[in-house]
Amino acid sequence: MSPARGGNGNGGRAKRPTMVDVAREAGVALRTVSRVVNNDPTVGPEYVAKVQAAIRALHFRPDERARQLRTGIAGTIGAAVRRIAEVNPALAAIEQTARAAGLTLLAASTDFDESRERDTLVSMCRQRLDGIIVEPFGESHGYLEPELDAGMPVVAMDRPMSALSVDCVMSDNAAGIGMAFHHLHQHGHRRIAYIGDSERVFSGRERAAAFRAALIAHGQPVSGLVHPGDIAAERVAAALDTALDAADPATALVTGNMDTTIAVLRQLGPQAASRLAIVAFDDVPLADLLQPALTVIAQDTTQIGHTAVELLRARIADPSRPVQTVIVPVSLTVRGSGEVPASAATTA
Amino acid sequence: MSPARGGNGNGGRAKRPTMVDVAREAGVALRTVSRVVNNDPTVGPEYVAKVQAAIRALHFRPDERARQLRTGIAGTIGAAVRRIAEVNPALAAIEQTARAAGLTLLAASTDFDESRERDTLVSMCRQRLDGIIVEPFGESHGYLEPELDAGMPVVAMDRPMSALSVDCVMSDNAAGIGMAFHHLHQHGHRRIAYIGDSERVFSGRERAAAFRAALIAHGQPVSGLVHPGDIAAERVAAALDTALDAADPATALVTGNMDTTIAVLRQLGPQAASRLAIVAFDDVPLADLLQPALTVIAQDTTQIGHTAVELLRARIADPSRPVQTVIVPVSLTVRGSGEVPASAATTA
DNA sequence: CTGAAAGCGCTAACAC
DNA sequence: GTGTTAGCGCTTTCAG
Numbered sequence: 001m002s003p004a005r006g007g008n009g010n011g012g013r014a015k016r017p018t019m020v021d022v023a024r025e026a027g028v029a030l031r032t033v034s035r036v037v038n039n040d041p042t043v044g045p046e047y048v049a050k051v052q053a054a055i056r057a058l059h060f061r062p063d064e065r066a067r068q069l070r071t072g073i074a075g076t077i078g079a080a081v082r083r084i085a086e087v088n089p090a091l092a093a094i095e096q097t098a099r100a101a102g103l104t105l106l107a108a109s110t111d112f113d114e115s116r117e118r119d120t121l122v123s124m125c126r127q128r129l130d131g132i133i134v135e136p137f138g139e140s141h142g143y144l145e146p147e148l149d150a151g152m153p154v155v156a157m158d159r160p161m162s163a164l165s166v167d168c169v170m171s172d173n174a175a176g177i178g179m180a181f182h183h184l185h186q187h188g189h190r191r192i193a194y195i196g197d198s199e200r201v202f203s204g205r206e207r208a209a210a211f212r213a214a215l216i217a218h219g220q221p222v223s224g225l226v227h228p229g230d231i232a233a234e235r236v237a238a239a240l241d242t243a244l245d246a247a248d249p250a251t252a253l254v255t256g257n258m259d260t261t262i263a264v265l266r267q268l269g270p271q272a273a274s275r276l277a278i279v280a281f282d283d284v285p286l287a288d289l290l291q292p293a294l295t296v297i298a299q300d301t302t303q304i305g306h307t308a309v310e311l312l313r314a315r316i317a318d319p320s321r322p323v324q325t326v327i328v329p330v331s332l333t334v335r336g337s338g339e340v341p342a343s344a345a346t347t348a
Numbered sequence: 349m350s351p352a353r354g355g356n357g358n359g360g361r362a363k364r365p366t367m368v369d370v371a372r373e374a375g376v377a378l379r380t381v382s383r384v385v386n387n388d389p390t391v392g393p394e395y396v397a398k399v400q401a402a403i404r405a406l407h408f409r410p411d412e413r414a415r416q417l418r419t420g421i422a423g424t425i426g427a428a429v430r431r432i433a434e435v436n437p438a439l440a441a442i443e444q445t446a447r448a449a450g451l452t453l454l455a456a457s458t459d460f461d462e463s464r465e466r467d468t469l470v471s472m473c474r475q476r477l478d479g480i481i482v483e484p485f486g487e488s489h490g491y492l493e494p495e496l497d498a499g500m501p502v503v504a505m506d507r508p509m510s511a512l513s514v515d516c517v518m519s520d521n522a523a524g525i526g527m528a529f530h531h532l533h534q535h536g537h538r539r540i541a542y543i544g545d546s547e548r549v550f551s552g553r554e555r556a557a558a559f560r561a562a563l564i565a566h567g568q569p570v571s572g573l574v575h576p577g578d579i580a581a582e583r584v585a586a587a588l589d590t591a592l593d594a595a596d597p598a599t600a601l602v603t604g605n606m607d608t609t610i611a612v613l614r615q616l617g618p619q620a621a622s623r624l625a626i627v628a629f630d631d632v633p634l635a636d637l638l639q640p641a642l643t644v645i646a647q648d649t650t651q652i653g654h655t656a657v658e659l660l661r662a663r664i665a666d667p668s669r670p671v672q673t674v675i676v677p678v679s680l681t682v683r684g685s686g687e688v689p690a691s692a693a694t695t696a
Numbered sequence: 697c698t699g700a701a702a703g704c705g706c707t708a709a710c711a712c
Numbered sequence: 713g714t715g716t717t718a719g720c721g722c723t724t725t726c727a728g
Contacts, residue, residue: 028699030700031698031700042697044697059495059497059498062474063722065422066720068413068704069705072704083440085434086440087435091433104471105456107433109443122409126409126410127412150364266636285435286610286633288614377715380713392713410706411704412706414706415705416720417704417720418707418719419708
């Protein structure tokens with residue numbers, strides 16, 4: 001079409017037509033244009049035609065910002081997650097559910113950085129989004145207090161929001177860890193270790209606690225078997241050594257989140273299966289292609305994302321409704337790594 | 349803090365303070381508040397203090413929408429990619445580069461759906477974003493013509509934009525396929541097949557063409573060895589059968605994109621390495637943990653994302669600059685699957 | 697069913 | 713230095 005847009009002559013941004021321009025072009029009142037744009041049925045068909053013709057002729061596009069400023073509603077919700085651009089089925093579900101509800105989604109990464117999280121959330125508040133879904137990362141969200149008081153709807157995902165009473169949706173961490181432990185126990189393992197995320201994080205805390213409880217319930221000593229901590233490869237490797245090099249080494253392992261799982265697999269190398277049985281919390285991409293394929297406790301991420309949006313929509317609709325926490329069940333996906341019998345595991 | 353936010357009594361959203369309220373509270377003029385909020389240095393320190401006190405007292409947050417409407421600049425760019433919430437290092441780089449430039453990123457999925465792509469892009473235009481980065485999916489983007497004419501900056505990523513002259517950044521597809529072929533040829537393979545994305549997609553077209561060229565350059569017949577098509581598992585399985593069950597079966601395979609690669613690996617199962625050598629276009633998450641680890645042609649996704657933002661910023665700054673296409677080099681990452689010698693490959 | 701006028705919350709000319 | 717005023721592009725009372 002227009003071949004040399006690069007040099008369009010005027011050397012700058014062309015002025016965009018507004019509703020006033022459309023009204024003049026169509027020979028109608030501004031109000032009529034507004035009605036046509038918003039599909040108001042109370043406009044005469046011939047007027048509709050005239051206005052639409054003018055809209056097309058001028059390539060008019062309504063300015064969403066002005067509309068939002070006037071109506072006060074954004075039609076957009078924010079999602080502050082740890083990482084966009086990473087596999088995140090919950091985020092995918094959020095986007096899909098939001099779209100189905102006619103909402104635009106503004107997704108941003110908090111990137112495991114507390115100040116980034118703060119910047120992101122404050123920015124979303126300044127943009128007057130209709131609501132925010134957040135995977136909380138930091139431990140102090142006091143700065144959101146006035147926003148909540150001002151009526152900004154917020155839903156926490158995966159973790160509750162520190163000290164703030166907001167709606168929350170998360171997995172049943174304790175049940176998942178219990179299932180993992182039980183599964184390994186049923187396959188004959190009596191020395192089962194846990195390596196997971198830091199207990200400074202809520203989910204890390206819940207999962208480690210659940211694992212300790214499982215050990216105690218089965219009459220096993222806790223010492224040397226529970227290793228929460230940061231997700232750095234070195235820390236995970238050290239924890240693995242402790243678990244496997246003990247006098248009475250672990251024959252099975254529960255990993256507490258995806259990062260830990262991947263670090264463990266990298267550390268164990270190709271011979272993982274010959275050394276111990278593994279059940280991982282969180283499904284991992286391509287887990288079915290590993291050897292052995294990875295047995296996991298899978299979160300119902302679709303349900304989590306969907307619920308997050310629905311909780312948010314409910315709060316937008318009724319800001320005074322009681323705060324609600326939804327716990328989503330997890331499930332065991334058997335693929336091989338968790339079914340290695342205790343007898344097959346060799347000492348290090 | 350406030351314990352029962354769920355029932356805050358007024359049963360609805362509290363009215364937020366505006367600059368007028370802050371001005372009244374501080375006993376200054378509206379203009380002064382605006383200046384303080386925008387860090388204008390020409391305000392007396394005592395006024396600054398008074399205004400900031402009022403801002404804190406009222407929990408005032410400026411309304412970004414009004415600011416945008418007035419100034420005409422959004423401070424936000426859009427990224428319409430196939431999938432947020434999937435591994436996409438280019439998107440991660442876009443977010444990071446945008447943030448470093450003080451730009452907010454609005455990311456949305458086009459979800460392999462042409463009408464969704466259109467909705468997304470039109471929505472971004474209506475929001476008057478400062479610019480848009482798009483991984484084009486559909487083949488007809490004529491509806492963007494008026495936007496471009498109106499000065500909306502657009503940059504295409506991974507693929508050029510059908511018939512529209514916009515800036516573009518993409519990988520050197522031909523070189524990558526050439527490298528893959530050459531690598532396998534050097535390891536003794538003389539029957540090398542290609543399974544890739546549909547030729548309806550630009551990159552699929554380029555890669556298939558490059559592969560045909562490589563075959564011809566090495567004096568091999570093209571017939572039965574080049575299989576572009578959709579990425580469904582069945583189609584890939586059929587292509588694989590054709591390549592491996594021929595009278596003179598392929599001993600090596602080049603896969604054309606990540607989806608094809610994963611489909612092929614799933615189809616081949618654990619014994620992939622004993623059947624043929626594989627070099628994959630596009631790196632795959634956990635490729636290093638597969639057995640054998642996957643040899644890939646890796647795109648410089650970080651560079652692509654970074655360049656996309658820089659191209660966009662350059663166009664925002666100077667809408668009349670010449671349209672530019674940047675080709676980013678790819679590299680070979682050797683991990684094992686591509687180094688299986690031809691002699692080791694068995695017939696099906 | 698349509699038209700004139702006010703105003704969403706902010707910034708940017710101007711005068712003081 | 714600070715205060716007043718107009719207006720970004722749209723929606724929405726109110727009269728006609």
